[in-house]
Amino acid sequence: MKTRACEVVRVAIPGGVWHAGAQPGCGPLRELTLRRLSGDDEAYLLDAGVGSGPGTRATALLIRCLGDGDGLGDMTQVVRTLTVGDREALLLHLRRISIGETLDCVLPCPEVSCGERMQLELRVADLLLPAYDDVQPVYSLTVAVDDARCEVAFRLPTADDLDEVARTAREDAGRAADLLLARCVSSATRAGAACDVGALGPALRAVIAAEMAQRDPQAEIELDLTCPECGHEFSVVFDTAAYLMQELDSRAAQLMHDVHTLALHYHWSEHDILQLPRERRARYLQLVADSSAVRIGER
Secondary structure: OOOOOOOEEEEEEEEEEEOOOOOEEEEEEEEEEOOOOOHHHEEEHHHHHHOHHHHHHHHHHHHHHHHHOOOOOHHHHHHHHOEHHHHHHHHHHHHHOOOOOEEEEEEEEEOOOOEEEEEEEEHHHHHHHOOOOOOOOOEEEEEEEEEEEEEEOOOOOOOHHHHHHHHHHHHOOOHHHHHHHHHHHHEEEEEEOOHHHOHHHHHHHHHHHHHHHHOOOHOOOEEEEEEEOOOOEEEEEEEEEEEEEEHHHHHHHHHHHHHHHHHHHHHHOHHHHHHOOOHHHHHHHHHHHHHHHHHHHHO
């Protein structure tokens, strides 16, 4: 049986990929080629999910879906070196072209005396930020701390950085933050003398972390909410990777049932069925259901 290729689109990211082959003076590549999720991708997640966190699985999924038509070379390296904000943007685009624009969420009110389950309807367009004005592969920061002049060179945290410290973060958030900072700071001096990140002190480390967050605001999507029941105002961070992986896990379970039904009825291979667009699979499943209903009615 023949199948059509999955939809491929050009999508914008706020930071961009620094292209080694670009002309001198050129900025980062701000648009990338992304294809819609296929049945193969969703089935892949069933195996990739064993023992992996949502960030690691999201990175693996983007490696599969990010097109190689942009002349960037090894897509595994490209995805792993995406800034956290660019990965968030790509995951939102992937969700939009594969599932839809609207994200339905259920969130309990954090007020102890309330606990109301709030129904949220988010839109991808509202969560995406425009391109950043000033993007550099390495940033410089000069501040005075305790009357000492401190100079720091750093890059923004990448998808790979976040995945590497994720396990530590679940056990010790402070330790994970220090590890993340150590990976991203390339040089630091205090009063003219070189020093490592651990010697910078908590105040300066906080300043660097705040500067990173300001340079990559897409990395942390914060929602300001008000409970309709009790009026409590609060903020919550929307984790795109966690949301999308949970959503795809539910779809993958249904996918396996669909494969079983179509293979049993049409005797197609798993590979052929997974190549079918979801909409096409749904039509065949409806035909199977209709034919089963007719046979029952004829008895």
